[in-house]
Amino acid sequence: MNDVSRIVVAGHVDHGKSTLIGRLMLDLGLLHQSKIDEVIASSARRGTATEWSYVLDSLQEERDQAITIDTTRLWFTHRERRYNIIDAPGHRQFLANMLSGASEADAAILVVDAAAGIGEQTLRHAYLLAFLGIKHVIVALNKIDLLDAVQVRYAELARELRAALHRTPPAAIVPVSASLGTNVVARADSTPWYAGPTIADAIEAIRRVPAPVERAFRFDVQDVYRRDGERVLVGTIASGAIEAGAEAVLLPAGVRVRAEKLVRWPDGDTSAAWAGESVGIVLDGDRFAGRGDTLAAWTVPPCTAERVALETFWLDATPPAAGERLRLKRGTQAVPVVVDGAPAIYDIESARDADNDGGAQHNIVRLAVRAATPVVFDRRADDAHGSRMVLLRGDRVVAIGFTTDALAAPASAAAQAGVVPVAERKQRAGPVALSEREERAGHRAAIVWLTGLSGAGKSTIARAVERRFFERGVSVAVVDGDGLRGTLNADLGFSEADRRESVRRAAAVAGALADTGHVVLVALIAPFAADRAAARANARHPFFEVHVDAPLDTCEQRDPKGLYRRARSGELPAFTGIDSPYEPPAAPDLVLDTANITLDHAVDALAEFVEERTRLQPGADANEGARVAPAPERHR
Amino acid sequence: MTDTHDLDALEHSAITIVREAYATLRPLAMLWSMGKDSTALLWLIRKALFGEVPFPLVQLDTGLELDEVYAFRDMLAREWKLDLRVELCPPEHEMDPMLPPATRAAARKTEGLKNYLQRESPQGIIVGIRRDEQATRAKERIFSPRSAGGTWDVRTQPPELWGYYATDVPHGAHVRVHPLLHWTEIDIWRYTKREAIPYVDLYLARDGMRYRSLGEKNITVPIRSDAGSIDAIIAELHATRDPERAGRVMDNESEDSFERLRAAGYM
Incomplete structure (x- = not known):
């Protein structure tokens, strides 16, 4: 039926x-x-x-x-x-x-x-x-x-x-x-x-609006049941889908987890579950989780922030007051919040901003709140479904609406090396919200990390895509490893510690550019998987790892800068691929096998991949997250 | 009729509601009348909670259920290891004499429920009502807060949207939880068939009559029907325009008899 x-x-x-x-x-x-x-x-x-x-x-x-x-x-x-x-x-x-x-x-x-x-x-x-x-x-x-x-x-x-x-x-x-x-x-x-x-x-022309299976995966944990010695996270998939064995990120903790099993009763294990479906999820390593946590696609994670901008329809006769204590419900989270600053009221009937707070009831109220613990949410522009929230005063619902943006924390501890705690990994303060920049640019900000051996074609492909995007009006920037070596990273050598630091700095530069709305193409060898994983984990923006994959002998034959020759002669010690290891990505988002495809093909493939994933229109913007850890597109 | 994909959405939503109630309202209980709706709901609770029903099942007993209904209750309580609590309802002569006779008989259950609430103080009561059963039930919420006395004030119901339910209960009050609110009578039968959920066979026609809705002996009458299987019941329901509760005398005694029952705390 x-x-x-x-x-x-x-x-x-x-x-x-x-x-x-x-x-x-x-x-x-x-x-x-x-x-x-x-x-x-x-x-x-x-x-x-x-x-x-x-x-x-x-x-x-x-x-x-x-x-x-x-x-x-x-x-x-x-x-x-x-x-x-x-x-x-x-x-x-x-x-x-x-x-x-x-x-x-x-x-x-x-x-x-x-x-x-x-x-x-x-x-x-x-x-x-x-x-x-x-x-x-x-x-x-x-x-x-x-x-x-x-x-x-x-x-x-x-x-x-x-x-x-x-x-x-x-x-x-x-x-x-x-x-x-x-x-x-x-x-x-x-x-x-x-x-x-x-x-x-x-x-007769009306059709049921389908469940958002095409969006990024989101699962708000309702409860955790102990069953046969395992913790079963139960809930309903808000959007996207998950397969047994897939990776996801558990928020607000910000840890990468694997959904080892998907379970139902009496049917037992199931291989996949989709938006709108209730399911039980067993994580690897019997990891601790509880009601209020969110499992999400790690490729397109939601925001995690303590200061949140809201757009609400105010139901109650008493307007919100700066400094007032309310409770925010988002997903299965229920978090005490404080109204941060004076709310702005928009009067629906006169279609004008109201200058006093007398007319809040039954009108639109925009406000910022500061939460006691990090709130996990989507911005309305990215995913209206994951941005739905209600505000309570005591046990009364006083407003319904949407989370519109993550706001900078008033003060945050300095980030240390390695993975920065999620609570501190938010957009920097500023009068212009990222969502506004993205709206003007017409696309989302993102970091696309091209990794691979020297001579594999990372910079060449990145520069060609940069040119194409620029001509199309995309805000694009390239962070090039060689370029940084002469400037920001001039103090670094090629020891393991220095390589880690160079990756960290490149990621910080890319993040700052993405904060201003750019699509950032990073071309950097970044030979160690752990360093790239840290860059991805710390990213505040959608992050895609692209493996520019050419075998060592091909790269060595090309040797565009004569580096392999110098390494072989012992002139360049600790050269990646020769006497320092390269750890290829285990789960890249895209593979470009430049030994077997033309430069044009590689450029087309990357441009198309990035375009699809930075599209702003709801429904298309985050589709790669619909399947957690999808099989990468391979261009060979 | 073999395509039951629309039932999946109803099932997932009911499971989500049950889990939400179990996570936020303790102690929790469920009212079980042994009818097709609350028995299907019982099955959904087992699905939601991995085969268990970890809270009491309350039967508001007037002593006037049909014999087959009592037998079904005892059979299922044993097989599904249910924590069954039989709450004996106060006698009819203690009810409000201003109510019409059958409404008065039904009000016994309201009083039985009040007694249970007072004694056990549950925060949540799961009930298997559906919006399409009766016009005033159509105004219900999925999570419906009740005052300490169990009364329902339709004017001050909290908003309920996007799955944000009223789970915060003032002291002494409780929340009625209605996971089947969006189901229809036909949905229940199709689901009962698909999941092979047990049901009292009084719903099937014998000698040209069957019960469409099961209530007490004295206030429920069977309807004319030849439906001897679930498929036949579904076909009959597609054809009929008679309301489901036509056989419930109390609904039809006066324009507002059911509304008065519900405002006082009836299911």
């Missing part, structure tokens, strides 16, 4: 949401005679015309006051497709209930009273649908039976609505009369000028 498409019906109070749904049910022939009789009797008892909203408004108080207080759901099948209709209350007082219903919807029907025009809650609901990420919106222009010059008024309102809904352009604007059934299911004779779909036609 196909999945149920969930449709929320929203709009200003009294514009006829429940009536439209009741009418839809009636005209689709889905109401039982006993329900029809009950509605007629109930309407008669209250002395009103037959009120189809009673199909949904089942509470006494709702019928007496003719409003919907809480969301209601109805299920039905129409032309072989299954639907779940969610009736959201339109009264401002019940916005929290409207959000509860709308948050799960795949699409929305926004009901607007054609006689009354766009109401305050019409704008607020329209804004909130876009805020929640609902992209499919159908407008029902209701009560057209009350209009005189219907066609003129329709054109006028349709224009106004298109302007108001610029964030989510409506799929259709249907002129209807819910109480008479005009254009609800049957096409009405009274609107011959309208050629668009009826409500029943329009909902």
